[in-house]
Amino acid sequence: MEPFAQFKNVQKSYDGETLVVKDFNLDISPGEFVTLLGPSGSGKTTCLMMMAGFETPTHGEILLQGSPINSLPPHKRGIGMVFQNYALFPHMSIAENLAFPLEVRGLSKAETEEKVAKALSMVQLTGFEGRRPAQLSGGQQQRVALARALVFDPKLVLMDEPLGALDKNLREEMQLEIKHIHEQLNVPMIYVTHDQAEALTMSDRIAVFNDGVVQQLATPDVLYEAPENAFVAQFVGENNRFIGDVVSLDADRCQVKVNGDSVIDCLPVAVTENGNHSTLSIRPERVVINPDEGSFPNIFEAEVKDVIYLGDHLRTRVSVCGNGDFVVKTPNAGGNGALKRGQKVRVGWSLTDCRALDA
Structure with missing residues (x-):
């Protein structure tokens, strides 16, 4: 099976000297949920931002469905993105927040309304269309952010520490909800976190980062039961x-x-x-x-x-x-x-x- 998305020998330096990401290689299969796990500053978010188009690789190539996308602007990649801080427009209603990426893509009003209703239903927020983000709880805002990333039927969904601001119970509830949505849609997802329990719960495979290098790439059970080095053994579990x-x-x-x-x-x-x-x-x-x-x-x-x-x-x-x-x-x-x-x-x-x- 051809990989859906690929990082090939990707490196990233911000100052021309220090490599934040060192020779990163990863193939993501269609419908796969891959988590980039590691401590702060290990390079995982930089890899996500390069896939999204907000950062450019210093060296190497990123491909989506077999085509290089290094020089493709973010809005032409067909990628949905969920941020930790939600990044919702405070002056817009929930329906307007969800409609925005559809209007940018030139969809008709009827089609936009249909897709917004479907996305809200998916995250169990039907009936909240008229509210503003400030009128919602943190967990509800995160659901809206997720719905906005999914509303235009993206090829790939990227999530950067999306549950970091939520309390423990809500975070665990949202982990299962995201996992359920992923199974339902079968859209490939790349998820960034420093929380190893979250990674073990949600992922098909996990890439453990440290100092810009993937220490081990494996399924959750292999990562936990058979760590290949001391860093992975200490960091996971x-x-x-x-x-x-x-x-x-x-x-x-x-x-x-x-x-x-x-x-x-x-x-x-x-x-x-x-x-x-x-x-x-x-x-x-x-x-x-x-x-x-x-x-x-x-x-x-x-x-x-x-x-x-x-x-x-x-x-x-x-x-x-x-x-x-x-x-x-x-x-x-x-x-x-x-x-x-x-x-x-x-x-x-x-x-x-x-x-x-x-x-």
């Missing part, structure tokens, strides 16, 4: 870390000595030879407290530092192998024996859940 040196290595198993004398069995991911420095990554929910003897290759004595009750799960912080901030998450299934601060326990995890990554 919660993670326990050890730093150590590889003391033995074969194709599917390595041993890493951490904090002096503890040796941990791991899956070798980004280590190539004995003596390599390595960061070990272990997800908190993959750790078992007081496992049966011999049930895991990694079982160590630990001391409970604190236990936090979080409703659906318990978060236990222990000191193990020299790491005083090692976290264990256990589901709150009722009847959990309460651990006490200072209590001695054992913690265990499997070899495959402990990934030996770059230093």
Whole structure:
């Protein structure tokens, strides 16, 4: 299948010296929801703005449906855009805000009214046509901004941190709503966020950015379960870390000595030879407290530092192998024996859940 949109060897520099985006390559399939995820300043919004036409690549090519669009002005690209600050016209009614991109494109009044009604229905705002943006809540304004991006049947929809200003519950509700609209319309979407939970919830694939470079491009489950480097492991989801040196290595198993004398069995991911420095990554929910003897290759004595009750799960912080901030998450299934601060326990995890990554 031919990619719907492409970034080919794209670079961007604002001053001619420092590259904000370094050799970015990405193919987006028809109907795909791709998220650009990364910390502030990592280059993800710059990539979105280059696709929209508000920034020009310093090097490389951007294609839409096989045609280069580097020199095409934004209004001729057929792309819908949703901004974090909504960017609604305050002096216009909701219907007038939605009609504006249609009038610019020369649609008739009857066709404009039909498309506006359809877009408002899609975001569940039928009946709000006559109100001004200031008369709506933040969540309602964001729905209008989304409707305006969709009203002219764009080829592609771009969203730049669109839910950043909303509270947690509303943000989660809008995530599911955008996902539902995407499934309904099957229009490709590129979504920018620094919120990894949001990216995992909504995306078909996620490109994790850091310092202008894509660290890993994968589906949400692969990104979480199989991070390729220490940055991705730390940025996507919660993670326990050890730093150590590889003391033995074969194709599917390595041993890493951490904090002096503890040796941990791991899956070798980004280590190539004995003596390599390595960061070990272990997800908190993959750790078992007081496992049966011999049930895991990694079982160590630990001391409970604190236990936090979080409703659906318990978060236990222990000191193990020299790491005083090692976290264990256990589901709150009722009847959990309460651990006490200072209590001695054992913690265990499997070899495959402990990934030996770059230093």
